[in-house]
Amino acid sequence: MTAYTEALPSTPTELVLRRAEETDLPELRRLDHEIFGQFAYPAFLLRQLFDLYQRHFLVLDDGSGRLHGYVLAGTDTLSRDCWILGLCVTRDRRGRGLGRDLMREVLLLLEDDGIGVVRLTVEPANSAAVLLYRSLGFVCEEPDGGLRPDYFGPGQDRLVMRLDLTPPSRRR
Numbered sequence: 001m002t003a004y005t006e007a008l009p010s011t012p013t014e015l016v017l018r019r020a021e022e023t024d025l026p027e028l029r030r031l032d033h034e035i036f037g038q039f040a041y042p043a044f045l046l047r048q049l050f051d052l053y054q055r056h057f058l059v060l061d062d063g064s065g066r067l068h069g070y071v072l073a074g075t076d077t078l079s080r081d082c083w084i085l086g087l088c089v090t091r092d093r094r095g096r097g098l099g100r101d102l103m104r105e106v107l108l109l110l111e112d113d114g115i116g117v118v119r120l121t122v123e124p125a126n127s128a129a130v131l132l133y134r135s136l137g138f139v140c141e142e143p144d145g146g147l148r149p150d151y152f153g154p155g156q157d158r159l160v161m162r163l164d165l166t167p168p169s170r171r172r
């Protein structure tokens, strides 16, 4: 386990929040398909995202080899910008604060690593995710209240949301 391991006792089976490992890839593919269906990452891309961004790829593990959620952030360390590339919690574990825990943990890591701006896209109708992001301080990035028509292709509108982080050097 890494230094980011954290027990989450409020769940039916205790989950551990930890960094993703290479051996998680088959289970991550299964989880991604379960939650995102046709929008799941192709296996080759998930692999390469893992290779690029393992440091900011966190999972919820029940200890039996089954994963119940993940968050993935893709960073550009030159510009100090970052995009959240994936967040999910399995249906049976939602509404227990796990999505918030995943986001909080990855935001702490990003802040410690000197990332200044975090962006993400979300379907405008996905009110659970929008409310979660707003509660963490994300705001819609102008213009047009964050709405980007056809962002992922025809009919695939998305909201772009943004959070500014405080670099370690400017923290009190």
Ligand SMILES: CC(C)(COP(=O)(O)OP(=O)(O)OC[C@H]1O[C@@H](n2cnc3c(N)ncnc32)[C@H](O)[C@@H]1OP(=O)(O)O)[C@@H](O)C(=O)NCCC(=O)NCCS
Binding pocket: 035, 087, 088, 089, 090, 093, 094, 095, 096, 097, 098, 099, 100, 101, 121, 122, 123, 126, 127, 128, 129, 131, 132, 133, 135
């Ligand atoms: C979005 C998602 C990750 C939230 O995970 P979760 O563990 O259920 O969320 P949490 O329990 O941590 O809830 C945190 C906050 O999110 C909001 N929220 C979560 N579920 C909600 C719902 N069904 N309705 C309204 N708000 C909701 C609330 O603001 C909540 O705070 P509160 O409990 O103080 O009211 C989960 O619903 C999911 O995996 N959805 C499918 C994948 C997805 O949409 N990912 C985001 C893509 S951008």
